[in-house]
Amino acid sequence: MPICFEVPPEILNQTQMARMLAEQVMRSISRYYDEHEHERPWEYINVIWPFIQQIEAANLKRSLRRNGAEEEEPKEKKRSTTHVRMIHMIEALSWGDAGIYLCTPSSALGGAAIQAVGTPEQKERFLTRFTRGKPKWGAMAMTEPQAGSDTSAIQTTARLDPQTNEWVLNGTKIFCTNGRLAGCESDGLIVVWATLDKSLGRAGMRPFVVEAGTPGMHIIHQEKKMGIRASDTATIRFENCRIPYDNILGSPELVRPDEHEEKGFKGAMKTFDASRPYVAASAVGIARAAFEFTRDTLAAQGITIPECAPLHKLSAVQRDLLQMEMDLKAAWLLTVRSAALLDAGESNTLEASMAKVKAGKVVTSITQKCVELLGPLGYSQELLVEKWMRDAKINDIYEGTGQINTLIVARRILGYTRSELK
Amino acid sequence: MYSFDLTDEQKMLTDAVNRYATRQLRAVYRDAEESGALPDDVIQTGWELGLLPALIPEAFGGFGEHSVLNGALIAEELGYGDVAAALHLLSPNLVAIPILLCGTKQQKQTYLPQFCTETFPKATAAFLEASITFDPYDLNTSARLVRNEYVLWGQKTMVINADEAETLLVYAREGQSGNTQAFLVPAKDPRVHINRRDRWMGFHALRTFTVELEGVTIPAENKLGGKAGIDLKQILTCSRIAVAGLGVGLAKAAFEYARDYAKERVAFGEPIAHRQAIAFMLAEMAIEIDATRLLVWEAAWKFDQGKPAVHDAYLAALYAADMALKVTDGAVQVLGGHGYIRDHPVELWLRNGRGLVTLVGSVIV
Numbered sequence: 111m112p113i114c115f116e117v118p119p120e121i122l123n124q125t126q127m128a129r130m131l132a133e134q135v136m137r138s139i140s141r142y143y144d145e146h147e148h149e150r151p152w153e154y155i156n157v158i159w160p161f162i163q164q165i166e167a168a169n170l171k172r173s174l175r176r177n178g179a180e181e182e183e184p185k186e187k188k189r190s191t192t193h194v195r196m197i198h199m200i201e202a203l204s205w206g207d208a209g210i211y212l213c214t215p216s217s218a219l220g221g222a223a224i225q226a227v228g229t230p231e232q233k234e235r236f237l238t239r240f241t242r243g244k245p246k247w248g249a250m251a252m253t254e255p256q257a258g259s260d261t262s263a264i265q266t267t268a269r270l271d272p273q274t275n276e277w278v279l280n281g282t283k284i285f286c287t288n289g290r291l292a293g294c295e296s297d298g299l300i301v302v303w304a305t306l307d308k309s310l311g312r313a314g315m316r317p318f319v320v321e322a323g324t325p326g327m328h329i330i331h332q333e334k335k336m337g338i339r340a341s342d343t344a345t346i347r348f349e350n351c352r353i354p355y356d357n358i359l360g361s362p363e364l365v366r367p368d369e370h371e372e373k374g375f376k377g378a379m380k381t382f383d384a385s386r387p388y389v390a391a392s393a394v395g396i397a398r399a400a401f402e403f404t405r406d407t408l409a410a411q412g413i414t415i416p417e418c419a420p421l422h423k424l425s426a427v428q429r430d431l432l433q434m435e436m437d438l439k440a441a442w443l444l445t446v447r448s449a450a451l452l453d454a455g456e457s458n459t460l461e462a463s464m465a466k467v468k469a470g471k472v473v474t475s476i477t478q479k480c481v482e483l484l485g486p487l488g489y490s491q492e493l494l495v496e497k498w499m500r501d502a503k504i505n506d507i508y509e510g511t512g513q514i515n516t517l518i519v520a521r522r523i524l525g526y527t528r529s530e531l532k
Numbered sequence: 533m534y535s536f537d538l539t540d541e542q543k544m545l546t547d548a549v550n551r552y553a554t555r556q557l558r559a560v561y562r563d564a565e566e567s568g569a570l571p572d573d574v575i576q577t578g579w580e581l582g583l584l585p586a587l588i589p590e591a592f593g594g595f596g597e598h599s600v601l602n603g604a605l606i607a608e609e610l611g612y613g614d615v616a617a618a619l620h621l622l623s624p625n626l627v628a629i630p631i632l633l634c635g636t637k638q639q640k641q642t643y644l645p646q647f648c649t650e651t652f653p654k655a656t657a658a659f660l661e662a663s664i665t666f667d668p669y670d671l672n673t674s675a676r677l678v679r680n681e682y683v684l685w686g687q688k689t690m691v692i693n694a695d696e697a698e699t700l701l702v703y704a705r706e707g708q709s710g711n712t713q714a715f716l717v718p719a720k721d722p723r724v725h726i727n728r729r730d731r732w733m734g735f736h737a738l739r740t741f742t743v744e745l746e747g748v749t750i751p752a753e754n755k756l757g758g759k760a761g762i763d764l765k766q767i768l769t770c771s772r773i774a775v776a777g778l779g780v781g782l783a784k785a786a787f788e789y790a791r792d793y794a795k796e797r798v799a800f801g802e803p804i805a806h807r808q809a810i811a812f813m814l815a816e817m818a819i820e821i822d823a824t825r826l827l828v829w830e831a832a833w834k835f836d837q838g839k840p841a842v843h844d845a846y847l848a849a850l851y852a853a854d855m856a857l858k859v860t861d862g863a864v865q866v867l868g869g870h871g872y873i874r875d876h877p878v879e880l881w882l883r884n885g886r887g888l889v890t891l892v893g894s895v896i897v
């Protein structure tokens with residue numbers, strides 16, 4: 111297909127609905143859930159759940175079909191619109207409220223890992239629940255107190271008990287988004303990363319599916335945060351937590367890193383190829399909220415953005431507005447490109463990190479600038495701008511900090527390995 | 533649906549221009565910069581690529597149609613080769629494209645075939661004025677209608693190849709309305725004075741001149757677009773996109789050079805690219821180049837689709853100007869002291885990057 115920037119009408123329609131939800135439901139409860147940190151935004155959850163069930167059902171069906179197709183006719187590349195559709199939805203919802211958007215009941219990152227490396231049997235067993243019944247959540251637990259950016263340092267262990275043929279998990283995970291909703295407030299699941307053999311580093315790490323209510327899994331803490339307060343951020347302790355043998359994602363067989371380059375790990379790391387564009391889209395949504403509000407507020411005071419004008423005719427505030435507008439566009443286009451590549455079945459690791467770096471940076475600078483431009487209004491809790499600035503910052507931190515994603519870009523463009531560029 | 537793939541035709545086009553840029557322009561640009569002129573044969577080869585006739589419809593002697601997107605793709609490849617040569621090669625476009633966009637049927641028939649000849653057309657535009665408050669919508673150069681003739685007064689700068697030109701497209705404020713209009717002026721008119729060659733920080737290979745119009749009198753029908761005149765916004769939108777494309781190409785050249793150097797250059801026992809301080813700068817460049825290209829493509833695509841593109845092109849040009857300067861500056865930094873020496877191209881690219889921002893950037897913006 112030739113170069114094209116047209117959003118397909120069906121995506122526009124869907125986005126339109128997300129925008130309505132954002133404006134009518136999310137915005138009206140935004141401040142309430144910012145102030146009532148650990149309450150759940152059921153107004154939003156109940157409205158969005160029917161749509162999510164449909165999306166989950168379609169994703170599951172497609173993923174199972176892909177499993178089948180791989181065996182029959184390999185490499186049939188068909189252009190889908192899944193990821194482009196998702197980033198439009200996420201952008202629109204995050205414009206409404208990023209914290210509430212994060213409470214969306216869905217298989218989320220946990221589901222993505224299962225989709226990426228699960229067997230057809232695992233997909234059915236774990237993901238069907240998201241297509242029916244009451245709202246449910248999926249979560250991904252990687253981060254530990256001593257292992258954030260450096261995921262290879264995780265200490266949580268998985269040991270096979272040959273007697274019962276079960277995995278036994280021990281360790282503590284922190285900062286798990288929707289950990290409590292997935293682990294004990296719904297019939298959801300958590301994908302937990304643990305090591306089978308610490309001496310193997312990344313090659314010894316595997317994701318395991320732990321279903322809600324599994325004995326030995328304790329949700330022991332919920333964080334209090336600067337922003338996205340509506341979002342559940344949990345600490346989870348695993349104490350001899352036993353799960354069935356078939357809950358391991360990817361091959362349980364261990365290979366020396368030099369034999370076979372970090373295979374199981376890499377498989378599931380692919381989930382970042384989709385989740386980074388999603389985070390970037392969420393960042394763009396917050397940035398657009400702040401930008402539009404500031405632009406409209408200033409316009410009411412007679413300060414407008416010119417269609418085009420020589421620089422010497424612009425005021426400092428106008429230049430700030432233009433800078434924000436083009437940064438926002440740049441971040442969005444990088445995000446769109448990373449999602450479109452994924453839809454086209456092409457590799458997007460580099461482009462996803464580029465989008466994440468740019469969007470994380472831009473949402474931070476735009477929201478901070480908006481607070482500045484609006485003066486006391488910007489800083490006031492009567493408006494939402496100060497909240498958007500607080501919500502914005504997380505986008506430069508999770509799913510790989512700005513630095514970690516820059517590192518990924520740098521390694522790719524230089525053709526370097528981890529050991530060459532640390 | 534979103535797509536970022538070039539068509540096969542566009543690939544052939546960009547491949548051809550890229551080959552010319554890397555083999556021919558890169559072979560001569562440093563000598564041309566030092567000597568102050570580009571070799572005629574290199575320009576002739578560039579002209580023979582047929583880039584401009586490819587934008588002109590058959591009815592007027594060309595063999596294609598106007599596409600701002602293709603223009604942007606070409607600009608990137610030429611900018612990758614050498615910005616001075618690119619500006620030289622594209623200077624006839626500054627006349628042909630406005631005629632294509634805004635000319636009367638008669639003007640198109642008269643002038644456009646002159647841009648579809650075997651040899652480099654002797655036509656260029658006179659737009660910029662040497663004033664810090666230069667504003668395309670409020671020019672100092674004036675055109676007054678006296679009976680059936682326009683009389684032009686004023687001074688222009690950065691008129692590319694003015695000394696060899698036969699036709700000048702002069703932008704001027706028209707009489708009472710004060711609107712900017714464009715006028716086709718015979719360059720050899722005795723009241724057109726090609727005063728002196730401009731000297732800039734960069735673009736030494738590009739021959740540009742300060743031109744004075746001392747009451748030049750031309751027939752009324754030489755006003756571009758006839759009574760209706762021109763749509764300046766559309767013209768500027770096209771040139772903004774082209775300049776932004778040049779910026780992307782220039783930045784890409786600087787980025788690649790710095791990247792390759794950083795992998796070779798050893799300090800403290802390791803290639804400097806092993807350090808984040810260097811690697812992150814390069815990553816930043818790569819991200820910004822890609823972001824700018826997408827902004828340029830989107831604006832170009834919108835223009836070609838007939839959608840409003842004025843503001844998009846404005847933003848793309850602003851963004852590209854900033855980016856080009858940042859990236860070329862970064863490239864000199866990556867090379868350290870060696871980057872400051874004229875043996876390497878990066879210092880020239882930084883000077884040209886600054887030039888894009890000032891001469892072209894702020895002008896068209």
Ligand SMILES: Cc1cc2nc3c(=O)[nH]c(=O)nc-3n(C[C@H](O)[C@H](O)[C@H](O)COP(=O)(O)OP(=O)(O)OC[C@H]3O[C@@H](n4cnc5c(N)ncnc54)[C@H](O)[C@@H]3O)c2cc1C
Binds near residue numbers: 257288
């Ligand atoms: C609200 C919230 C939700 C989260 N949700 C989840 C979740 O659902 N699941 C999950 O597993 N995790 C989650 N996280 C964890 C998040 O991904 C980590 O916080 C993040 O990866 C950074 O790790 P860290 O906090 O330990 O910082 P550190 O790794 O200690 O980093 C500190 C600083 O050092 C920099 N740095 C580290 N290494 C390098 C390097 N090699 N080069 C250059 N700079 C470096 C970092 O960029 C950062 O600036 C969440 C975090 C928060 C705050």
